[in-house]
Amino acid sequence: MGLSEKIYRNAGLIFPLLATGGALTAAGFxxxxxxxxxxxxxxxxLLGLSLDLxxxxxxxxSLGQTAFYGLGGYFGSIIAINMAPLTGNTxxxxxxxxxxxGAASAGALGSIIFLARMGPLQATILSYTFTLLLWSLTQSFKITIGHAVVGGDNGLSNIPGVVPGFGQGAESAGPVGVFVTVVIVSAAIYFLCWWLMRGTFGRVIDCIRIDPQKTELLGYDIRKYQVASFSLAGAIAGLAGAMFGAWxxxxxxxIFSVQEALLVPIYVLVGGLGTLAGAFVGAFAIGGLSYYLGGGAVGGQTTLILGIVLILLVLFLKNGLVGAxxxxxxxxxxxxxxxxxxxGAVLIDPAVLEGILVEAEEQAGPAKRLATVDLYxxxxxxxxVNKVARTFEPGRPYSLIGPNGAGKSSYLKVxxxxxxxxxxxxxxGDVDATNAPIFERVRQGIGVKNQKPQIFGELTVDENLSIAAFARTRDRQAAADVSRRILAMLGFERQAKVQASALSHGQQQWLDIGMVLCLAPRVVLLDEPAAGMTNEETRELSSLVRTLARHTTVIVVEHDMEFVRTLEGHVTxxxxxxxxxxxxxxxxxxDDRVLDIYLGRREHV
Incomplete structure (x- = not known):
């Protein structure tokens, strides 16, 4: 790996460090x-960073970041007004x-959004409504808490400034001192977020964005991750609001107005959505341009020129300044x-596969029975699905066949x-999973590969397998070991750092199957796994399914009758x-009846 590539991979750390150092140096003059x-x-x-998360x-x-920003500002300022005299430091x-x-209010709103499994549009509307509701309420809300007086339209005044020292004689910092303090605090929060999002937590959050259903099919309770991420963003917004009050x-x-709520997404878009550092770049770009234009550089047409520049940036730099x-x-x-x-074509190493399955059985227990009773x-x-009663036992593969619309895929989805x-x-097994959510059924031992390959295209092949393995092991090193073994079994070692979206359709099918195997499932559901595979790969898949059936319960939905024949199993x-x-x-x-509905009448076969 060359120097340029190393710097590129760590750009989110290196350049913000340089920017922080430059800002602190510039503070001297x-x-x-x-x-x-x-x-x-x-x-x-910093407020934009909370939205970018x-x-x-x-x-x-979320159009509710200014709500958490304002609530954090008010609450933090009220506490500072009453408590700062005790320590000097505000x-x-x-x-x-x-x-x-900010975290508490975001956690409450996030719980409503994510536990109810709202769609993206409904969630955006609810967050915006929450902000507008606060804006309306604060117009007339008046209360006195100790020495802090909230006066409705008149707001909250007499907020103490930034006092970095301690003791009764501590003095407020001047403009430069406040700038230095805010830069240091914001940099610390940015680097914390950068570190967090580079880890497993951030990887899971990325997976939820790319494909929430697949993430849950790996056994992650995505609602908890979403609420945690939303609460973290609320905490950052609330802290930013408290700093704004002190400034x-x-x-x-x-602070809760529509204009403020809509400015935050603009900061993020201009800087670069998903880059974290882009929020600061966008805020400085818009703030700096407004500062320059406000100085009379364009004869009082500040708003017009600023609007044109923003439109051009969003249209032609779709990934923002940092992304471009x-x-x-x-x-x-x-x-x-x-x-x-x-x-080349995937060639399964039988010895490696057998070793993986034996180890999985030792860790996750024996294969489990899957039974449905009058499923509707x-x-x-x-x-x-019309009152289907079936029991699938380990030991041999099961196939579900039937014409299009017969209910095969729907049955697996239920x-x-x-x-x-x-x-x-x-x-x-012995557990009733009828009303269990997806992630609980996966934790009980079900692994599923749906009709179309579900992979995380923005991640590498190795990262796809690692995040699947981590769902079971909850240990990064153990997950890496499982990932390496699955890579070796699939013969994907040279493709480990390839972006999953760059793989062919057949390779993506194999990667999806590999992710299922990372879970060490006791029941494996495969929906049309041979679709898009070559004849050679289909033969390899048949061998894999038969080997799987010796260690797990395997159910395959397939239209390829020759492939079903090679499985040598029970067919429904x-x-x-x-x-x-x-x-x-x-x-x-x-069977004439089957020929009539699926293969055609005998004379047409």
Whole structure:
């Protein structure tokens, strides 16, 4: 790996460090008024960072960040007004109080959004409504808490400034001192977020953004991760609000206004969505441009020129300023996906596969039985699963066949919890899983590969396997070991650092199967796993399924009758959501009823 590539991989650490050092150096000779104004840009950048966590990384556009910002500002300032005289220092009171109140309010709103499994649009509307509600309430809300007086439209005044020292004689910092303090606090929070999002927590959040269903199919309770991420963002916004109160010495209801709420996404978009550092770049770009234009540089047309510039930036730099620079830089580096074009057909190493399955059985226990009793699911007048009663035991592969619309995939989706049944039951081993959410069924031992390959295209092959393995092991080193073994089994060692989206369709199918194997499932559900594979790969898949069946319970949905024949297992024919016939494939091929509904009449075969 060359120097340029190393710097690129760590750009999120190196350049913010340089920027922080540059800002602290500039503080030695910067004009006090410019320092005062630039302090607000840093605070707005921190507010933008809170949004980038939940939007750029989590995939939810929250218009409630200014709500947490304002609540943290008010609460932190009230605490500082009453408690700062005890210590002299104001920040030890206002910043923790603002962060805690911001996190608590975000946690409450996030619990409503994520535990109810709201869609992205509904969640955005609810967060925006929450902000507007606070803006309306604070217009007339008046209360006196100790020495702090909240006066409705008149806001909250007499907020103590930034006092970095301690003791009765501690003095408020000047504009430059406040700038330095805010830069240090904001940098510390940024680097904490950068470290957190580089780890497993951040990887799971990225996976939720890319494909929430697949993330839950790996056994992650995505709601907990989403609430935690939303609460963290609320804490950062609340802390930023507390710093804003100390900087301005005054707060009023305009902090909850529509204009403020819509400015934050602009900071993030201009800087670069999902880059974290881009929020600060966007805040400085917009703030600096406003400062320059406000000085009379364009004859009083500040708003017009600023609007035109912002429109051009969003239209032509879709990844923002930071994203655009990153894209140009990436073009100068070696193509990490070149190995995908050199990949040959997948050849399973039987010895490695057998070792993986034996170890999985030792760790996760023996194979489990999957049973459904009168399972029923309807969508309006369509009944894809109609009182299906089946028991699948370990020891041999099971195949579900039938014409299109027979209910095969729907049946698997009800078994795994993607669809919840209206009646009937699902049992995994001895546990009733009928009403369990997806992640609980996965933890009980179900592993599923859906009809289309579900992979995290933005992550590398190795990262896809590692995040799947971590869901089971909860240990990064153990997950890395499992990932390496699955890579070796698939023969994907040279493609380990390839972006998963660069793989061919057949390779993505194999990667998806590999992710399922990382979970050490006791029941394996495979929905059309051979789709898009070559004849050679299909033979390898048949061998893999037969080997799996010796250690787990395996159920395969497939249209390829020749592939089903090679599995040498039990076959169930579904028709109109019901069990129509069952037996071995040779017998079913001679059954006139099956030929009528699926293979055609005998004279047409």
């Amino acid at each position: 910067i004009d006090p008024y410019l320092a005062y104004v630039a302090t607000s840009w840093v605070i707005f950048g 939940v939007w750029g990384r989590g995939g939810l556009l 920040l030890v009171w206002s910043l923790p109080a603002g962060a805690i109140f 301005a010495n005054y707060l009023n209801p305009s 620079v990153g894209e140009l830089w990436r073009r100068t580096l070696p193509d990490p996906n070149a190995a995908a074009r050199d990949a 699911k309807h969508f309006g007048g369509v009944i894809p 078994c795994v919890g993607i669809y919840m049944p209206e009646a009937g039951s699902v049992t995994v 024919v579904l028709h109109q959501g019901q069990v129509f016939a069952e037996g071995d494939i040779a017998a079913l091929r001679t």
